[in-house]
Amino acid sequence: MSDTVTTVNPTTGETLNSYPILSNDAVEDAVQSCHKAFLVWRQTPVEERSEIIKSIGTALRERKEELAELMTDEMGKLLTQSHQEIDLCAAICDYSAGEAPKAFAPEERNIEGGKTGHIYYSPLGIVYGIQPWNFPAYQVVRFSIASLIAGNGVLLKHASNVTGSGQLLQEIYESADLPKGLFQALVISHDQSDNLIGHDLVRGVTLTGSDGAGRKVGAKAAEAVKKTVLELGSNDAYIVLEDADIEAAVQTCVSGRTYNNGETCIAAKRFVVVDAIYDTFRDAFVKAMRNLKPGDPTGDEADIGPMAREDLREELHQQVEDSVGAGAKILCGGEIPIGDGFFYPATVLDNVTPGQPAYDDELFGPVAALIRAKDADDAMRIANDSRFGLGGGIMTTDTDKAIALARDHFDTGMVFINGFGLAIPNMPFGGVKDSGYGREHGGFGMKEFVNVKSIMVMS
CATH class of the missing domain: 3.40.605.10 (Aldehyde Dehydrogenase; Chain A, domain 1)
Structure with a gap:
């Protein structure tokens, strides 16, 4: 030692x-x-x-x-x-x-x-x-x-x-x-x-x-x-419902996935989008993720910095490869760049299903998992289909409906509606399950x- x-x-x-x-x-x-x-x-x-x-x-x-x-x-x-x-x-x-x-x-x-x-x-x-x-x-x-x-x-x-x-x-x-x-x-x-x-x-x-x-x-x-x-x-799920403001939802979800270089326990990690708007959301989300610029975190131009350690980058990349091997599809990112530092690109995975690390586990880095749901009920089922239960999110223009879903159905300690947050001093922070x-x-x-x-x- x-x-x-x-x-x-x-x-x-x-x-x-x-x-x-x-x-x-x-x-x-x-x-x-x-x-x-x-x-x-x-x-x-x-x-x-x-x-x-x-x-x-x-x-x-x-x-x-x-x-x-x-x-x-x-x-x-x-x-x-x-x-x-x-x-x-x-x-x-x-x-x-x-x-x-x-x-x-x-x-x-x-x-x-x-x-x-x-x-x-x-x-x-x-x-x-x-x-x-x-x-x-x-x-x-x-x-x-x-x-x-x-x-x-x-x-x-x-x-x-x-x-x-x-x-x-x-x-x-x-x-x-x-x-x-x-x-x-x-x-x-x-x-x-x-x-x-x-x-x-x-x-x-x-x-x-x-x-x-x-x-x-x-x-x-x-x-x-x-x-x-x-x-x-956790592997927090952010549900995007049919009546969501797509532009605002994309902005929130990108920030929620990549803030702190994606290395956040309460980050948005799984994006469960109802079928009616899935393709529209996916295309806009991938475009926004692809446009994020990695670079020196002390400068003014970078949107995302490096991962904290080289071994963490290797572990994340292995989770991406294992997910792809089990049927996921890379829409952007997914390759370790050449050069100094422990950078990993903003990455989006599609066709994410149970049995893949992107669905089952926590991806502690800038990798997003897109999951298609049939409707709001199916989206909530998928969100709760996790051994984790720290946080989650709901994107919708119907706030009252979102509060009811969060209160009665979301099996997590925290839920963010139409926004992404980390911690608020006067609100309790913590989770359930694993x-x-x-x-x-x-x-x-x-x-x-x-x-x-x-x-x-x-x-």
């Missing part, structure tokens, strides 16, 4: 930096120092915690350029989208700071017989987060701010290819007067990570990643009787890792 982690710029393939992996003793010291900081932090009034969390949002805005450039260098997203990501992170801090005093306010309830019950929300301890590379700041902020404002300590294992982003986030948090040791970005191995899950002082575990990783982490945490929150990706469980944002995430404590006065 290597004793260092090396980051690589996916645009050029050149090495960025190397970071030493912590020794086992250093990991234990980190746990102990986090717990020590937690014992003080848990007694800090929520109003004071909120002020510090708000200060973290301010610090993120102040260091926006520095963090955005590092994120783009490490994982290849367009620099403009790195800026947007940090804006979202700061908004999460603001929302959490404003919401927490109300969310954690004690409650009093009458008990039968004239007795009184009190409900308090007590922090648990250390929350351990294992986070992916595709949103180097947001994924960390999403779980850590909710955990911190609840009064917990936080340990982070970030994806190795965005190690620098994790280290910079710790620096930014501490610059905003967060107590030292309370939030730590650890450079550790997978074995050390597994050991952390079972550590007595770690009271909760959250992971964003593949469903395979979720099963392993969830099993290890369950063995140690630790609560988990798992967000495990997309995991638990919720973040919207006030729900702040209460995932707390002890809801009942105190009953009986006399």
